[in-house]
Amino acid sequence: MIQLLAFGRFEVVRLLRSWKFLLITVGFPVVFYMLFLDDRSAGKVIAGTVPWRMYLMVSMCSFGALVASLTAAGARLSTERASGWARQLRITPIPAWSYVATKIAASMLVILPVIVLVEIVGAAFGGVELPFSRWVELAALLWVTSLPFAVLGVFIGFLVNAETAFPVVTALMFVLGYFGGLFTPVANMPGALRTAARILPSYHHAGLGLALLDGHSLGVEHWLVLAGYVAALGFGVVVKHRIEEARGIA
C-alpha cells in the first residue's frame, strides 16, 4: 500500500511539474469559454428551460474534463510506453494494474481543478448565479461523472503511439465536443445528429449537469450510458494490456 501511494504521489508531482501540460489543460477550456461568451446570446434560452449561459458553463466543464483526460493520460501514456518506462515499472514489485489505476486517478485529480476553474469563470464573467451549495453539488457531480473520460484517456494512451497521439487526441476532443453538443446545443442540431449525440459520453456528462441546474431528476439514461462507457473502455484497457503483456511489450 505504501508503495502504491508513493507511486501515486510521484505521478501527481510529475504531472503538476509539467507546466506546459497544465497550461493547455487548464487554459484551453477557459479560453474557449471566454471566446464563446458574448452578450447577444446571454439571454437566450435553449430547448426548454436552460438558459444559454448555464448551458455554456456546464458544456465547458465537460469539455475541460475531456481535454484534461485526453492530454493527462492519452498523450503522456503513449510517450511513456514508447520510452520503455512503463515496461520497467512492470518488473518492480507493484502489481500491473496499479499503473493503469494510478493513471486514471491522476487524471481525475487534474479534472477537479479544471471544473472548479470553469465554474469560477462562469460566476465571474459568465453571468451564472447559483447558491453556494449548488456550485459544490455541480462540481462534485461533474467530477465524479468524468470517470469515463479518464478511462477513455488511458485507453487512447494504450491504443496510439507517440506519433499518432497528437492527431488522435485532438480529433477526439473535437468530435466528442461538437457531436456531444458541447459547442452547439444538441437541440439545435438536425435530427440525425441529435440521435448520434445520445451515444456519446460527452452529451450525457453535460446532460447530468444541466439536469441538476434545471431542477430535473438526473436521468437514468445519462448514468447508464456513462457507466456503460466506463465498463466498455475499462474492458478495452484490460484487453489491450493483456495483449501487450502476452507480447512482452508493455
Add this chain to the structure above:
Amino acid sequence: MKEETATPTRAPEPVALASGAALRFHAVTHRYGAHVALDDLHLEVARGETVALLGPNGAGKTTMISLLLGLLHPSAGDVEVLDTSPHAAVAGGRVGAMLQTGSGSGLPPGVTVRAALRLVRSLYRHPAPFDVTVERAGIAPFLSRQTHRLSGGQAQRVRFAIAIAGNPDLVFLDEPTAAMDVAGRRSFWGMIRQFGREGRTTVFATHHLQEADRVADRVVVVNHGRLVADGPGATLKAAVAARHVQFVCDAPDEKQLDSLEGVTDVEVRGRGVRLDSLDADATVRALVEHQIAFSDLEVKGVGLEEAFVALTGPGRAAG
C-alpha cells in the same frame, strides 16, 4: 548440452536460503506465432554466478530474459527464478533488471534522476541505501538532471541504478552497454564485477565476445533458440582467437593441411585454400616449415557466428 542434473527436488516454498539455483529453465520452448524463439532449452544458474548470455541478434537472449522476468510466459516448459515463479520473484522485489529500450531512454520523462531513483526505491520493501546505489552506478554527477537531458551512456547508468535500487539478489541486464563508448563500457563492467563480488547473481546478455569473457564466470552461448555452448570464459578465448588463414596454392594437399598446427578445418576450392585456425601464427609458421608454396596469404578474424562454430566443434555447426 543436456545436463540432466539431480533435478528439481522442487523446493516446496522459497525457504531454502542458499539452496543453489538462482534460475532454472526446464525444457523451455517459446514461440512467437510460427517463429520458434527458444527450442527446448535447459539451463541452470547457481546463486552468486555472473553469467553472460552470448549470441547474435535474434538468438533468443531477450526472450530468455523476458521469461525470467515474467514478462512472457513460455509456450512449453518451466521457468523458475530463486526457487519460485518469475512473477513471484519480481513481486517479492528480489529481482532487478535493465531491459532493452530501443530508441527510448527507459526512464520516466519530466523528472530528475534523483526523483526517479527515489521513486523506484520506494516501490521495494528493502531497498539498498540511496547513496550506495548512486555510488555503485556512478550517477552522482547528474542526479539533478532531468531524465530526458541525459546522454545515452548516462541514461544507461541511471537504468542500472534503477535495476539495483531494490537491493535484488538477482539482476538481469539486457545488452547493458549498447549506448556506451569504450571508456564507459570499461567502467560499467567494473561496476558489474564489483556487484558480482557481493554474492549476487548477475545474468547479462551481450553479443560482444570480449565483454562476456572478461566479465562473466560462465558464458552461455545461445543461437537459434538453442544452447550452443556453456562454460567458463577461458573456453571462449580459443574461439575469439580463431582465424581464417587464406592463400592460393598450386596443389593443395587437404590431408597435410589438416594436420598443420592449429588447424581445425580445411576448405579447398580449386587453388584457393581456407584454413580455420585457433593459432594463426603457428599455422603460418607450419606452412613455411612444410615448404608449402603459397601466395596471396591473408589472415582474418572470424565473425561471431563462426566463432560459435569453432566453439561447438566441427559438425555441430548450424543450430
